[in-house]
Amino acid sequence: MTDSLDRDPILELRGVNKSFGAVQVLHDVHFAAYSGEVTALVGDNGAGKSTLVKCIAGIHPIDSGTYLFNGGPVNVHSPRDASALGVEIVYQDLALCNNLDIVQNLFLGREKRGRFVLDEPGMEELTARTLTNLSVRTVTSFRQKVASLSGGQRQTIAIAKAVLWNSKVVILDEPTAALGVAQTAQVLELVRRLARAGLAVVLISHNMNDVLAVSDRVCALYLGRVAAEVRTAETTHSQIVELITTGQSGTSQKGPPLSPHHADVATPTAAAPVVADILPPAASAASSSNGEPG
């Protein structure tokens, strides 16, 4: 097993600054996400987490700094640029259209076209397969309007929308904030499965139990600055809370890297279909044939 610190991050931001008018929200931020790992992004309300994510997504242009993807600098000016790289974001405010149904939301902006009309059956079929594989069993119809779904269902639809495409980095902004116990556990399980499948997952959460349960590393923002980037395995609940509330931790170590927290984190090979491992073993063999070019 390769130590993840020996690898290059798939996504890295260096020295990023971002202001809204006179208010500087991000100061010289460094942030990295690694394939096959869950990186937790924590910080108090207003620390700048959502802003950082929107910069990564191309919604807000960065004022200065470098955006690196797969080790190379890239320009991301619009959500299209980000999704072209394989970066997908599940927003805190879910960014679903209430007046559209599940299928229409999943394919929004990337509708499949038939000869004369949109390929509705094709899109519905893919929706059915994706949601089935995400273990969504509670929706009665894929043609249900999103307005009629519960919070947990909507969150799952939002996540499905991100992984339906060949994404390499999935960023989840407080995915469990509005969920009950059982639905939270389901979403966290889904988060782990995405990482195990080789995706770089970034999880924003205010819930330290969630962070400790699923993340491999923690990046703490304090008033728009990175207070620390630490291994989850090397830190404790109280240290993270200290970083969040004061921006420093007396005992925080940025010391020598340890091996990954989760022994089961597989090192993805570059050519493997990223989502194949989410599936039951029987299904993953089939999907590897349609994932990547030979």
Place this chain on the structure above:
Amino acid sequence: MKSVQLVDQPVPLNGEMPPTAARAPAAGERFGLGGHARSYVVRVRGGNMGALPAILGLIVLCVVFAVLRPSFISKTNFANLFTQGAAITIIAMGLVFVLLLGEIDLSAGFASGVCAAVMATLLTNNGQSWWVAMLAALATGAIIGLVLGFAVARIGIPSFVITLAAFLALQGVVLLIIGNGGNISIRDKTIIAIANKNLPPALGWALFAIAVIGYGSVQTARIVTRRAHGLSHTTYSVVAARIAALALVGGAAVYFLNLQRSRNSAIVSLRGVPVIVPMIVALLVFWTYVLTSTRFGRHVYAVGGNAEAARRAGIDIIRIRVVGFVICSTMAAMGGIVAASRATSVDPNAGGSNTLLYAVGAAVIGGTSLFGGKGRILDAVLGGAVIAVIDNGMGLMGYSAGIKYVVTGSVLALAASVDALSGSRRY
């Protein structure tokens, strides 16, 4: 191979569906008549009434007027209803796009007036051929829409304000073109035919047959493809019932319209489906196709439902808004042409008085929401029919324009309350 385009192709988390996994909830399920009735009741309870209020209202109004004033259901009056409602229905179709986007266009009425004045001037004063004049009118509409859309989408002026400004300015433009107290009459046969001529009875039946067969094939094809994909689909009996309903209502209308309406048929024969009817059906089919079956249409709904979500999905929301306004004003131009054809002249009040309010009212009465994101082109047709029936029926009863306006205003207020209360914001 398409499959190598990584990001353009969705990567299903699948392959074969694992046999043990939960099947798609409704996969392969068939919805028969009973299932349809049940799901409809659920939808109505959930606040989504669809076309129900407009159709019920239409039936009630027709029955009331028919009882109070038997001349309402005379052959001549029935044919009149279509040409009376045509212009506002066409303007309302365009307004549906703007309303879907969550915007409003208060200038659509006078936009239709300006375009009609442009056409009339070219025809009568400049001696241009009908198609040059008509294209110029449509282009004028498109330019007005482009300016409005740019002001709303790019500059960020609220559509209520900018279209109110355009309402006033375009009213002035009509006056300037025609001159105070002036009147440009139209003598071109083709233009006059639009709202005044009827199809030969045989052609009426032929178009009717094409419409029914076309509708039937589209419905059947949908079942076939959905079944091929293993998706839930309606049963053939439901489709057969729909086709039968269309054939019955449409057939009765064509039959009725094909009867001789002339008092003295030896001198002048007056029978057949008004030419404007197939035109409205064609516009209905075309714009419905655009809204339901193209990416652009899907994006119109998305922008109206949640503009931020649409933007994050990579949709160019500025483009969608601008095109929406262009469609609205161009359809207004078309409505203006029809109105001018019907009146065989254009005066300084063209597109004024109740034109705009009737058109907005038609869309809203039909079920299009004022809050954006919900509506269909069919709404414009149903609502336009309701308004035409009220206007026509009240006229026959000898009520003054004052009472007509009060009643129409009340119906619009009622429709807007239904819209607000039925939770259209929840869709």
